[in-house]
Amino acid sequence: MPAAIATLMLMVVGIPLAVLLLLVHVVTLFVGHASAGLAIGQRLVPGLSRYAAVAIGDALPACR
Numbered sequence: 001m002p003a004a005i006a007t008l009m010l011m012v013v014g015i016p017l018a019v020l021l022l023l024v025h026v027v028t029l030f031v032g033h034a035s036a037g038l039a040i041g042q043r044l045v046p047g048l049s050r051y052a053a054v055a056i057g058d059a060l061p062a063c064r
Contacts, residue, residue, distance in 0.1 A: 001025050033058070 005021050008014030034054055041053030041060075048056070 001021070002025075005018045005025070008018035008021070037054045037057030038050060039057065041048065041055070041057030044060070045053065045056060
C-alpha cells in the first residue's frame with residue numbers, strides 16, 4: 001500500500017487519490033490494532049469495559 005501511494009504521489013492527477021488512500025490506510029491500521037487489543041484484553045480478563053480491555057491488550061505486547 002505505501003508503494004502504491006508513493007507512486008500515485010508522483011502523478012499530479014493521482015495526488016488527491018494518494019491522500020485519500022493514505023488516510024484510509026492510517027484509519028485501517030488504527031482500527032486493526034485496536035480490535036486486536038480488544039480481543040486480547042477480553043480474552044485475558046473477561047468482564048472488563050472495552051476501553052480497559054483495549055488498554056490491557058495493547059500494553060501486553062509491549063511488556064515482553
